[in-house]
Amino acid sequence: MNRMQLVDALLAGPRGRRMLLEFALDSEPPGVVELMPLAAAVTSAARTFEPPGTTIWIGTGPRPKEPAPATPDEVARLLTETTLAEATPERLRAAMARSVDMARYWQESDGTDQVAATAEVRVALERVAEHVAPTVSSWWRPIDLHRQWSVRWDEPRIGPPAAMSMAQLRRIQAQQIEQEQRAQHDRPADPTANMSGEWWSKPGWPTPSTAGATFDGSPAALWFVEDSMGWEQCLVYMASVSARSRVFEIDSAEAWGELCTRFPTAVTALKRHDWYRATGRIGDWVLPDWSAVAEHYDAVHLQAGAYLAAAGTAIPVGDSAASVIAGWNPGETYWLTEVIRFDEEPTAWVSGGGGIGEWMLE
Known part of the structure; x- marks a missing residue:
């Protein structure tokens, strides 16, 4: 595959898009929420795609007003602003592992998968796909019969x-x-x-x-x-x-x-x-x-x-x-x-x- 074919393949399916998003999230320096705006926006936007649930407010006085959820546009903007980490095999393996672990076929995709599938975020993920493509090209290869x-x-x-x-x-x-x-x-x-x-x-x-x-x-x-x-x-x-x-x-x-x-x-x-x-x-x-x-x-x-x-x-x-x-x-x-x-x-x-x-x- 050439580079553009690799990019298209990485964006084609839910597990590939989730892997790219996980890599971008891992590129943010760890810290408090204010220093991890992409992670906060993804978590907020994902909640709007999850099935509705029931929350209970325990306390005195009026319930605090929740902030408006982040939109896919906001997630896409933060993706374009995030400085991507070096595409090392270790980071990519970890991003792949997180994406694989979140696969589920007996119900709707989780909120984060659905955020990654939106048109706005998918376009922003192209930059991530281009960044990691040279490192992941080996993921398209026939079986090695000598090491199984x-x-x-x-x-x-x-x-x-x-x-x-x-x-x-x-x-x-x-x-x-x-x-x-x-x-x-x-x-x-x-x-x-x-x-x-x-x-x-x-x-x-x-x-x-x-x-x-x-x-x-x-x-x-x-x-x-x-x-x-x-x-x-x-x-x-x-x-x-x-x-x-x-x-x-x-x-x-x-x-x-x-x-x-x-x-x-x-x-x-x-x-x-x-x-x-x-x-x-x-x-x-x-x-x-x-x-x-x-x-x-x-x-x-x-x-x-x-x-x-x-x-x-x-x-x-x-x-x-x-x-x-x-x-x-x-x-x-x-x-x-x-x-x-x-x-x-x-x-x-x-x-x-x-x-x-x-x-x-x-």
């Missing part, structure tokens, strides 16, 4: 992941077809109905996944976790992969659309309510049939840059359907055949900051 790790967060004692067989994948696919048929009967057809279910689009459990390394050699899966649970320790298993592995590369929204077009399975009844809230789209939804994909590919790799550009968006599939990349982490690969093996002895990692903190070997 899998993380065990919540059940460290169950041992390393296991490769999937075709029989397992076909059982998972049969279960999904059955769930879709049941949802067609049991769930309302109105996409705005108060209904939720399986909002993710990754292959069904227990399909193993891996990710590569970040700039300092630490496993990327430690840092980039959607809607993380604040884990502070984990076990990491190194993977061994055949050099002849056939990997489908998701390097853009169009690549995901191609995968769904070639190997489609209908999931409208299962996904319509969650994905309507996440994207605002009404219509038919499809996913890849992973058992069919496995007949042609051993794995599917979501490039980190493609994640920023496409995750959480309604991706066209054919003339009338669409799909969503949801529940994947940037740089994540799902392994659909038995070409992968995992070391029996893991390494233990701990976080020094809780959740999105500094990870280190225990």
